[in-house]
Amino acid sequence: MQWSLKLGTVAGTEVRVHITFALLLIWIWVMHYRIGGPTAAFEGVAFIVSVFLCVVLHEFGHIAAARQFGIKTPDITLLPIGGLARLERNPTRPLEEFVIAIAGPLVNVVIAGLIIMVVGGALGWEQLLAPQDPRVDFLTRLAGVNIFLVLFNMIPAFPMDGGRVLRAILAWRLPWARATTLAARIGQSMAVAMGVFGVFFSPLLILVAIFVYFSAETEAQGSELQAISAGTSISDVMMTDFATLASEARVGEAVELLLATSQSEFPVLNEAGRFEGLMTRESIVRAMKEKGAGAPVITVMRRDIPTVDEQSPVDVGLRLMQEAGAPALPVVDRSQRVVGCINYETIGELLMLRNADESFSLVDVFAACLDQVRTYRSVIATPSAMRSLG
Known part of the structure; x- marks a missing residue:
């Protein structure tokens, strides 16, 4: 991905960070410094870094599952909104898609469970549900973030893991392109509902809803494109x-x-x-x-x-x-x-x-697919080659 820096290579997969991630750290530093001075600023940055380490582990959950099916992962990129792992090729069977998609959230379940075991009786649901509150214990907030990552990623809408799990389930009975289209439409319906909810409660939800809506559209069109071009060589x-x-x-x-x-x-x-x-x-x-x-x-x-x-x-x-x-x-x-x-x-x-x-x-659909590809080629890597947000 453009504007990203290589941090290193782990088990054959490059770990990269987008330059905009530095802007997030600067913003976190400034906000926490204004609240509690240098100590709070360092703790805020440390917390964000810890969260993104959990995101990296989430992505390596996808990577480990993909490798069981012979699918390599050239790189993962950390963005302010999460992580993206790029697969060498698409899963070809519903079982592959299901296992690869569910592996990431399962990693966060394990992380949250281990933290809860370590912290023990000091935890309460009110604390777990307030990961943004700097007054809550560091580990408790980290456990809460991992619970949030599981819930957010299992929303049945692309590009989240839940959308891919839904497609895998539908693909057991339907053709892949049809399963993708149906899963995309369900995800878009949820995005519309999320946007309406955001109008009354949180403007941030509106931005997430727009992102989810168009990601679902891109995924559906990419699947149609793949179906139409099947059997056609360069x-x-x-x-x-x-x-x-x-x-x-x-x-x-x-x-x-x-x-x-x-x-x-x-x-x-x-x-x-x-x-x-x-x-x-x-x-x-x-x-x-x-x-x-x-x-x-x-x-x-x-x-x-x-x-x-x-x-x-x-x-x-x-x-x-x-x-x-x-x-x-x-x-x-x-x-x-x-x-x-x-x-x-x-x-x-x-x-x-x-x-x-x-x-x-079909010709119209293909033309629309190419238009969409041209529109997004400088912003998003091939949708089918990018895993979900971590």
Whole structure:
């Protein structure tokens, strides 16, 4: 995820923290300092850090369960609103989805139970339900937060774990896409109710409701997209007639191609026809302003663009574009030579033509899916590759 810093690697999974997390710690410090001075400020920051350690353990609960089914987790990212674990691929069976989703909240149940055992008789429900009160004992507040995480995450709405548990239960009897749609609609209904409740009691609930509503919509559309693109490979939709740039080319040549063709992205290839980088419309314009037409393209091209195999499914290409924040991807063959190029527009157009003999509603759904993907690709990683908030 962009704007995140790597803290370290645990069991093959990168633990990252978003830069906005620092803003949360600063805000907590200031608020507690105003209440009780430096001591209260340090305790407030320590409490937030402890909460997010519980969130990390929650996410590693998902990770441990996913690995039982052979699903790797490249990284988890801590955000001010929780944690996100990115799975390498989707669960393929309802049982997998159920176990992976429920594993995170179970970790919080264990943490809360251990704290209650340690604190013992000093605990009361009033204290557990007031984790925001700095006058309550540190461990008691931490137990209360873990109880809250369980209850919040088990709300049957995406992107919370409860939404995925609900989908898994429905998928035992219904097709996956239908189960996702039904679970999303239930979650959206709860979001609307949450928003109405928030109007009268808490503005924060309105923000949560909006987030839940659109997350459910994105999940449903992503499932429809996956269903429609099933059986369609990258080679079926890639562009094979496209312009490229040699690695020794200058920015001026990229400008000429930009003006002479309808392309906005140009793969940069070496002498062997292998991918070196990508020149986009934005990088061309920026290079002209900053370095001029004579600058080598290899000094200004994007090098963080992945390649995709021509035999990969279409949804794999879409996921890679989203994760990299890339407008296009080069397509390679078994020898890693570039044989094609894909972007959001060509995938949408060619798949719509491929499915022209199917119902019009499916084409409409696919078009809507691509619109949603383009809208959210810079904000959210592929919905199906992101686990719930911790």
